[in-house]
Amino acid sequence: xxxxxxxxxxxxxxxxxxxxxxxxxxxxxxxxxxxxxxxxxxxxxxxxxxxxxxxxxxxxxxxxxxxxxxxxxxxxxxxxxxxxxxxxxxxxxxxxxxxxxxxxxxxxxxxxxxxxxxxxxxxxxxxxxxxxxxxxxxxxxxxxxxxxxxxxxxxxxxxxxxxxxxxxxxxxxxxxxxxxxxxxxxxxxxxxxxxxxxxxxxxxxxxxxxxxxxxxxxxxxxxxxxxxxxxxxxxxxxxxxxxxxxxxxxxxxxxxxxxxxxxxxxxxxxxxxxxxxxxxxxxxxxxxxxxxxxxxxxxxxxxxxxxxxxxxxxxxxx
Amino acid sequence: xxxxxxxxxxxxxxxxxxxxxxxxxxxxxxxxxxxxxxxxxxxxxxxxxxxxxxxxxxxxxxxxxxxxxxxxxxxxxxxxxxxxxxxxxxxxxxxxxxxxxxxxxxxxxxxxxxxxxxxxxxxxxxxxxxxxxxxxxxxxxxxxxxxxxxxxxxxxxxxxxxxxxxxxxxxxxxxxxxxxxxxxxxxxxxxxxxxxxxxxxxxxxxxxxxxxxxxxxxxxxxxxxxxxxxxxxxxxxxxxxxxxxxxxxxxxxxxxxxxxxxxxxxxxxxxxxxxxxxxxxxxxxxxxxxxxxxxxxxxxxxxxxxxxxxxxxxxxxx
Numbered sequence: 001x002x003x004x005x006x007x008x009x010x011x012x013x014x015x016x017x018x019x020x021x022x023x024x025x026x027x028x029x030x031x032x033x034x035x036x037x038x039x040x041x042x043x044x045x046x047x048x049x050x051x052x053x054x055x056x057x058x059x060x061x062x063x064x065x066x067x068x069x070x071x072x073x074x075x076x077x078x079x080x081x082x083x084x085x086x087x088x089x090x091x092x093x094x095x096x097x098x099x100x101x102x103x104x105x106x107x108x109x110x111x112x113x114x115x116x117x118x119x120x121x122x123x124x125x126x127x128x129x130x131x132x133x134x135x136x137x138x139x140x141x142x143x144x145x146x147x148x149x150x151x152x153x154x155x156x157x158x159x160x161x162x163x164x165x166x167x168x169x170x171x172x173x174x175x176x177x178x179x180x181x182x183x184x185x186x187x188x189x190x191x192x193x194x195x196x197x198x199x200x201x202x203x204x205x206x207x208x209x210x211x212x213x214x215x216x217x218x219x220x221x222x223x224x225x226x227x228x229x230x231x232x233x234x235x236x237x238x239x240x241x242x243x244x245x246x247x248x249x250x251x252x253x254x255x256x257x258x259x260x261x262x263x264x265x266x267x268x269x270x271x272x273x274x275x276x277x278x279x280x281x282x283x284x285x286x287x288x289x290x291x292x293x294x295x296x297x298x299x300x301x302x303x304x305x306x307x308x309x310x311x312x313x314x315x316x317x318x
Numbered sequence: 319x320x321x322x323x324x325x326x327x328x329x330x331x332x333x334x335x336x337x338x339x340x341x342x343x344x345x346x347x348x349x350x351x352x353x354x355x356x357x358x359x360x361x362x363x364x365x366x367x368x369x370x371x372x373x374x375x376x377x378x379x380x381x382x383x384x385x386x387x388x389x390x391x392x393x394x395x396x397x398x399x400x401x402x403x404x405x406x407x408x409x410x411x412x413x414x415x416x417x418x419x420x421x422x423x424x425x426x427x428x429x430x431x432x433x434x435x436x437x438x439x440x441x442x443x444x445x446x447x448x449x450x451x452x453x454x455x456x457x458x459x460x461x462x463x464x465x466x467x468x469x470x471x472x473x474x475x476x477x478x479x480x481x482x483x484x485x486x487x488x489x490x491x492x493x494x495x496x497x498x499x500x501x502x503x504x505x506x507x508x509x510x511x512x513x514x515x516x517x518x519x520x521x522x523x524x525x526x527x528x529x530x531x532x533x534x535x536x537x538x539x540x541x542x543x544x545x546x547x548x549x550x551x552x553x554x555x556x557x558x559x560x561x562x563x564x565x566x567x568x569x570x571x572x573x574x575x576x577x578x579x580x581x582x583x584x585x586x587x588x589x590x591x592x593x594x595x596x597x598x599x600x601x602x603x604x605x606x607x608x609x610x611x612x613x614x615x616x617x618x619x620x621x622x623x624x625x626x627x628x629x630x631x632x633x634x635x636x
Contacts, residue, residue, distance in 0.1 A: 111519050131517055161516060168517075174507045175518035179525040181565075182500050184580035185557045189492045189550075190587055191579070194611025194629055197587050198479060199449055199486075200493035201429050203528040207497040208584050210521045215578035223569030232507075233562045237555055239503045244551045247499075251541030260533035261509070262502035266526050269508055269515050293512025311512055 001025070001152065004053040004060045006072050008035050011086045011110060012063030013122025016044055018156045021124045029053035030119070031068075038119050050075040057081055059152070061108075066224050069093065073100035082145050084108045088172065089224040090135050090165035104142060106149045107135035107165055109172075110158060128157035131295065135165045138283055144303060147281055151299035159295035159309075162286040173228035178236055180218045181229075183211035271311035281306050319343070319470070322371040322378045324390050326353050329404045329428060330381025331440025334362055336474045339442045347371035348437070349386075356437050368393035375399055377466070379426075384542050387411065391418035400463050402426045406490065407542040408453050408483035422460060424467045425453035425483055427490075428476060446475035449613065453483045456601055462621060465599060469617035477613035477627075480604035491546035496554055498536045499547075501529035589629035599624050 001024050005012050008030040016039065019026045027045045029052070030036050040046040047053035050072055054060050062085040064072055069085065073096060076083065082104045085093050090107045097105040112130040132153050136146050150160045163171075187208040190197050222229045246254040276297065279285050281304055289296070294310030319342050323330050326348040334357065337344045345363045347370070348354050358364040365371035368390055372378050380390055380403040387403065391414060394401065400422045403411050408425045415423040430448040450471050454464050468478045481489070505526040508515050540547045564572040594615065597603050599622055607614070612628030 111517060131519075133517070159516075161513075163513060167513060171511070171514045171517045174511070175504075175514045175522040179504055179521040181558065181561050181577075182504065182525055183521070183584075184577050185554050185561065186493075186497055186500065187580040187584040187587075188557060188576070189554075190583040193489070193492070194589070195479075195481060195485060195609055196489045196493045197589060197629065198477075198611040198613065199429060199451070199489045200587070201449075203497040203501070204493040206524045206527045207500055208587075209524045211577075211580045211584040213581065215574050215581055218577045218581075219569050219574045222565055223573065226565050226569060230562055230566050233558060233565070236503050236507075237558050237562070239506060240499065240551060240555050240558075243499050243503065244548055244555070247540055247544050247551070248548050251537050251544060255541065256533050256537045258506070259499075259502050259529075259536045262505040262529045263531065263533055263536075265508040266501075266505040266529040269505075269518070269526075271512070271515060291513055293516040295516065311515065 001059060002057040003027070004029065004047075004057040005063055006030075006050055006053060006060060007063035007065075007068070008039050008119045008122075009063065010117045010119075010121050010126075011112065012061070013039065013119035014112075014124065014126035015061060015063060015086075017122055017124035018127060019152075020044060022155055027053045027057065031064075035119050042119075054079055054081070059084070059148070061086065066092065066220060069096055070100070073097065073102065076100070076102065080104075082106065082148060084134070084149050086110055087224075088176075088221050090133070090168045092224060094135065094137070094165045104145050106141055106146050107133075107168075108149065108153075109133040109168065110153075125157075127153065130158055131161050132158035133161045133163060133168050135168060136162045136283060136286055136290075137164055138287070141283075143281070143283055146286075147299050147303045147306075150296050150306070154296060154298050159297065161290050161295045163290040164287065167291065169225050169228045170232070173225055173232040177222045177225055177229040178232045180210050180213065181222065181233060182236075183208045184218070187211040273309040274312040275309075277308050277310075278305050279308055280304065319377060320375040321345070322347065322365075322375040323381055324348075324368055324371060324378060325381035325383075325386070326357050326437045326440075327381065328435045328437075328439050328444075329430065330379065331357065331437035332430075332442065332444035333379060333381060333404075335440055335442035336445060337470075338362060340473060345371045345375065349382075353437050372397055372399070377402070377470070379404065384410065384538065387414055388418070391415065391420065394418070394420065398422075400424065400466060402452070402467050404428055405542075406494075406539055408451070408486045410542060412453065412455070412483045422463050424459055424464050425451075425486075426467065426471075427451040427486065428471075443475075445471065448476055449479050450476035451479045451481060451486050453486060454480045454601060454604055454608075455482055456605070459601075461599070461601055464604075465617050465621045465624075468614050468624070472614060472616050477615065479608050479613045481608040482605065485609070487543050487546045488550070491543055491550040495540045495543055495547040496550045498528050498531060499540065499551060500554075501526045502536070505529040591627040592630040593627075595626050595628075596623050597626055598622065 003026045016028045029047045059082045110132040296306045298307040321344045323346045334346045347365045377400045428450040614624045616625040
């Protein structure tokens, strides 16, 4: 397949390597000339502009941060191929693509990353085994387009998760954005409190680890998903307030069941996958799979069926 | 020194090993006959009762959980030696000791532990480098008694932290008890939410790790320190609510400084110690040291001075 990748940081660069290694004809572009040189020196096809990179391709992967998307979408006017992206929030990108008149769009979010960033850190194996959300909107996303993207990324080893943009944004608010704010709130307790720092041990270390993430990244994630992050934070504040009432009332009787249930859920996570299954490639079946925590592992040649896996039944509700 | 240890679990058993290895004459007791057999078989002096264990000793270490303390204290009536404990909350134990007429009491809390428990897991090196709170109450704790306990435990390699029971309870609520409740609240989001489980990654894994702790232990910690844990939870709920307002108003401008400050504090933790210092062994000096996050590393023979360390100046307020 002829593919263009716009943005050659950790994700875009790794995708350039992985797709080229899988035999595709890939052209990369990055706004930074030094990054373009780096990619060209590494032996990859590199263009000098967005239009130059996308000309003649069937698929464009937008691998720039959310604030950079509008400018790139401006340069895609008239592009007839399929467009996908890799940013961590999906409803705003869906709306942005619609406003820019992108005709064929499938939002994407590979849950991959590592401590380092930039093209120099890119590696072809980054997506092996990672969850890769591809958004599927009833009556909006073209199912053949979705299956094309799913086939491409499953062949890189990714677990392709079919969900709507709204479902994605809610889930990542819960399991990623709010945990970053919790870590920050816990870390702030060190302010003017050296005794706390001296007595802090394992629970503090783990609970605050991601507070050390660059502030711009945390704010971009949470701010780009402000409504869902705010909702999730609101729900969790309610949960903590309820725990406080239980703690003050009768901890042993009323707090124990809550904490015990949390422990069961945490011990059952991550839930091992059940047996491989085959299912018809319909929008309803795919969305039901995603809601059940399942993922696509392969797409049949004719696009009629997918291979899938889901968490082993009953493990999460024990 | 002649020492008795009541309770031979992980902490009591490790202390039995460590103090015997340091040349003290130590007698152990545990309510469980099988544990007594285990300790006796390992070559330690073991008594058949609390009075039998403490007879003729200068110091008793109470190494039983908080709910077991009243029964043991009942059996110490008339004991003339020094009494210390190792439980994770200090104000309730201080009050308990007073109600039981313990004349010489210094509350203790070694911040040591590991995944396993029981005498079989005990090891002499458990306290090497660990923070060991010893409570010092102006006008109540005998300074010579405090220094006796401090000398004993610093020789096991512990960093002895001098604070009041109230200061201890507030700090551990902040850096240990509330982090366990935060982890539980985050883990509860998995309830009926398999998609969240599939998309959860590093921030969720670390932020929820201690939710897998046994529920009884979490509830005993938080419930035994209910007032301070409730206060710390209340403060943090306020912090999270403030973050939510900033998120909904203008994340880049108003959330960034908060998250950036949290990151600075986390990156500066744990603060490396500054140079070793000598200071007079007075109640005021010791409490000021503890409030500054410092600890005693040795006590002079004549009890007039201590060697101490504290976090390197300025690192926590950068």
